[in-house]
Amino acid sequence: MGSHMSKVLLNRGYRVFITTRRESGPELERAISEGFGVLHGDPGSETDARSMVEQVENEAGRLDLLVNNASSYFEGSLLDMSECEFRAAIEGSIYPVFFMSRAAIEAMYRRCVGRIVNIGFAGTGMNMGYRMVAAHGAAKTAVAVLTRSLALELKGSGIKMALLSPERIDLGEEGASRDPSIASLERFIASFEEVLNDELVDGEAKEFII
Numbered sequence: 001m002g003s004h005m006s007k008v009l010l011n012r013g014y015r016v017f018i019t020t021r022r023e024s025g026p027e028l029e030r031a032i033s034e035g036f037g038v039l040h041g042d043p044g045s046e047t048d049a050r051s052m053v054e055q056v057e058n059e060a061g062r063l064d065l066l067v068n069n070a071s072s073y074f075e076g077s078l079l080d081m082s083e084c085e086f087r088a089a090i091e092g093s094i095y096p097v098f099f100m101s102r103a104a105i106e107a108m109y110r111r112c113v114g115r116i117v118n119i120g121f122a123g124t125g126m127n128m129g130y131r132m133v134a135a136h137g138a139a140k141t142a143v144a145v146l147t148r149s150l151a152l153e154l155k156g157s158g159i160k161m162a163l164l165s166p167e168r169i170d171l172g173e174e175g176a177s178r179d180p181s182i183a184s185l186e187r188f189i190a191s192f193e194e195v196l197n198d199e200l201v202d203g204e205a206k207e208f209i210i
Helices: 002-011 026-033 046-060 083-109 134-153 180-197
Strands: 017-020 037-040 065-068 114-119 159-165 206-209
Touching (some): 002 065, 026 037, 046 083, 065 083, 083 159, 180 206
Parallel strands (some): 065 114, 159 206
16 A cells, blocks of 8 residues: 555656665665655664654654555464464554654744644544454554554644555455455545645544554
8 A cells, every 4th residue: 555655646747765674676666667656664663753753854854644554464363373373463563653753743833834644544543353454453543543643732833634444455346347445445545645635634533444
């Protein structure tokens, strides 16, 4: 999903930076050739998050939009997950949102404008259970709470929050003539475009459910 959102932003005229823990590779070379800036570091590290935001400001002059898409995803029963898998599922989704958002907010405060879009998970506002993706659902519920809480704290600052909550991207409509993943992806991209076009609400994290 991240690569598709990045291309949408690039087509809209944004100067787009992507984060990666990799130092090299064909995917990075392709991204650079397509016009993307590359930020090396761990979004789940406060030190790296601050460094990456600083790099964006130095190279682009300002930070207008942050999209928090980084997360760790595991399928399986909670009873069968290892401690390492569970920690990765929780920390890999929550830490990047917290540290990248806080670093970005400090930069956006100086200009009194900006927006942050966090990727959630459909149903997190309904206090429902999830079969086989419970750790991911729990982490994304925390992301939703963080997003709404930041919106309250940022009221009047000019910085607005949004939550884009898709279902699992491989879910499609029964009987669809095309690959279900393609149909889901197209719905996701259309909703992301809607988030970008929406004025959003000061002090409230508007949620877009796909």
